[in-house]
Amino acid sequence: xxxxxxxNKELFLNGIFNENPIFRLAxxxxxxxxxxxxxxxxxxxxxxxxxxxxxxxxxxxxIKDYIHPRIRIPTYTLTIATWVTVIDMVLAAYMPAxxxxxxxxVKLIVAFAIITMRLEMFxxxxxxxxxxxxxxxxxxxxxxxxxxxxxxxxxxxxxxxxGHDILGFRPLLFFVLPAAGxxxxxxxxxxxxxxxxxxxxxxxxxxxxxxx
Amino acid sequence: xxxxxxxxxxxxxxxTGGCKKEHPFIKKVAFKGESAIEVHFAGPVDLKWAKxxxxxxxxEKPDPDILIPIKDVELSENRLILMIQAYDELNRNQEHxxxxxxxxSDGRDLGTAIVSVKKLYFGIVFNILIAAMLIQNxxxxxxxxxxxxxGTSRRKSTAIGMGITFTIVIVFxxxxxxxxxxxxxxxxxxxxxxxxxxxxxxxxxxxAVDTILRKINPALFKAFGVYLVLVIANCIILAVPLILADNxxxxxxxxxxxxxxxxxxxxxxxxxxSVRERLxxxxxxxxxxxxxxxxxxxxxxxxAFMGFSGMSLF
Numbered sequence: 239x240x241x242x243x244x245x246n247k248e249l250f251l252n253g254i255f256n257e258n259p260i261f262r263l264a265x266x267x268x269x270x271x272x273x274x275x276x277x278x279x280x281x282x283x284x285x286x287x288x289x290x291x292x293x294x295x296x297x298x299x300x301i302k303d304y305i306h307p308r309i310r311i312p313t314y315t316l317t318i319a320t321w322v323t324v325i326d327m328v329l330a331a332y333m334p335a336x337x338x339x340x341x342x343x344v345k346l347i348v349a350f351a352i353i354t355m356r357l358e359m360f361x362x363x364x365x366x367x368x369x370x371x372x373x374x375x376x377x378x379x380x381x382x383x384x385x386x387x388x389x390x391x392x393x394x395x396x397x398x399x400x401g402h403d404i405l406g407f408r409p410l411l412f413f414v415l416p417a418a419g420x421x422x423x424x425x426x427x428x429x430x431x432x433x434x435x436x437x438x439x440x441x442x443x444x445x446x447x448x449x450x
Numbered sequence: 451x452x453x454x455x456x457x458x459x460x461x462x463x464x465x466t467g468g469c470k471k472e473h474p475f476i477k478k479v480a481f482k483g484e485s486a487i488e489v490h491f492a493g494p495v496d497l498k499w500a501k502x503x504x505x506x507x508x509x510e511k512p513d514p515d516i517l518i519p520i521k522d523v524e525l526s527e528n529r530l531i532l533m534i535q536a537y538d539e540l541n542r543n544q545e546h547x548x549x550x551x552x553x554x555s556d557g558r559d560l561g562t563a564i565v566s567v568k569k570l571y572f573g574i575v576f577n578i579l580i581a582a583m584l585i586q587n588x589x590x591x592x593x594x595x596x597x598x599x600x601g602t603s604r605r606k607s608t609a610i611g612m613g614i615t616f617t618i619v620i621v622f623x624x625x626x627x628x629x630x631x632x633x634x635x636x637x638x639x640x641x642x643x644x645x646x647x648x649x650x651x652x653x654x655x656x657x658a659v660d661t662i663l664r665k666i667n668p669a670l671f672k673a674f675g676v677y678l679v680l681v682i683a684n685c686i687i688l689a690v691p692l693i694l695a696d697n698x699x700x701x702x703x704x705x706x707x708x709x710x711x712x713x714x715x716x717x718x719x720x721x722x723x724s725v726r727e728r729l730x731x732x733x734x735x736x737x738x739x740x741x742x743x744x745x746x747x748x749x750x751x752x753x754a755f756m757g758f759s760g761m762s763l764f
Contacts, residue, residue, distance in 0.1 A: 264741055265597060268685055272593035312653060319646040327642065345692055348649050349685040351597055417752035419593065424738075424745030432737040 250375040260383030266350040271419035280388030284381025295373030298361040473563030494529035499554035507549040582710025589718040590755040595686040609723035615677040617712030623655040624708035627691035
């Protein structure tokens with residue numbers, strides 16, 4: 239049975255909300271906990287992941303006919319590693335301060351499960367244009383997750399956004415601590431779960447009412 | 451066999467042990483506390499000479515241009531022990547060069563002495579192991595390898611299996627990548643290829659461990675083979691070679707770091723799985739069930755592990 243092909247807009251939005259890599263799929267948690275202390279960090283790593291995701295999705299969708307199925311995973315890994323090397327060198331050259339703060343995480347984009355998963359599930363079966371939109375949506379979803387974590391942690395921890403003073407005081411210094419990353423992710427995940435539970439309850443009620 | 455091992459140990463200790471002394475008048479030089487160096491002399495030195503700060507120079511071996519400012523010089527009662535106090539904390543993992551100009555003892559000039567101060571090599575290596583295991587635990591203080599960490603910490607048996615497999619593979623993989631980095635990438639100026647080379651090498655070594663284990667010990671393979679696939683998805687296994695390449699560690703230090711990282715992961719998994727087995731019996735609110743509560747528990751562990759920071763055994 240041929241599945242209905244999703245439109246480009248649906249593919250794009252899918253990555254951001256329904257299959258948000260951080261909060262829904264719970265993949266690539268390490269950077270989400272490790273360096274989401276400020277909004278800027280989240281934004282920069284999001285850009286890096288977006289770049290790698292889009293370019294490797296496009297590359298794989300272009301060369302998918304020439305890859306032997308037996309060696310597809312190593313091929314994906316090497317493709318990702320190539321693009322990570324590119325973004326790593328670009329960041330090191332043009333943004334040395336931010337690069338230093340992000341530390342080893344830029345290089346570790348290679349090991350993010352989310353990118354490999356998208357290549358395996360989508361890019362190797364679809365054409366260039368849908369792969370591009372899927373990669374863009376997933377990358378933006380990751381960026382959205384990172385930035386929302388950075389937003390919460392920087393606002394609550396330092397009272398600042400992008401380094402500018404917003405609140406004028408520090409509500410909860412605890413959130414600046416590296417360990418608070420775990421709490422923050424846990425709590426935001428719980429919020430997502432709560433929304434899902436409430437949504438399900440409303441739908442059930444509506445279904446019952448329609449039945450009676 | 452035991453005798454040979456003992457001899458090798460003695461040999462290693464005698465090669466690596468202690469501080470060098472180049473001047474016959476100086477018996478012993480060692481770090482004292484966080485920011486001081488202690489010098490033992492063979493005979494009493496003059497107080498006037500010792501009080502002149504200009505007679506002493508101290509710097510770290512890699513950068514001889516940066517002199518470390520000396521705050522205070524103290525001489526003990528019997529004038530045999532000299533204590534040099536620096537303003538800031540000394541980096542005790544680094545070898546320091548200490549110059550004593552024209553040592554004067556009972557009015558006689560004994561010439562200038564240049565001595566190097568360093569920790570026992572065994573201490574440095576052991577510190578790397580402890581640091582990788584507890585102080586800089588890769589899961590709780592560096593936040594790496596979380597996907598696999600949360601995936602395999604549901605049962606104690608799974609956690610132990612994963613931890614042991616991971617330790618074996620990471621030691622194997624990082625030793626190989628250390629070798630390749632030191633003897634191929636560095637001499638040929640190919641450092642920019644390190645990400646590609648390391649990730650390839652990691653997958654290769656996982657495959658190699660898989661094949662070897664399957665042939666040599668099928669029973670063990672049956673128990674641990676499942677986890678081998680998961681090992682590749684763990685970022686720690688890529689992070690350790692990158693850290694080794696950045697810090698230019700030698701073979702023994704690299705082994706210790708890799709081993710410590712593996713053991714640290716094992717400890718983290720074991721702790722987490724013990725809590726999560728209990729959590730299954732607890733009455734957790736439905737929104738927190740599953741991953742969210744695991745994250746909160748991991749956050750508490752991370753807070754606890756912050757207590758290790760700043761610890762130094764030697």
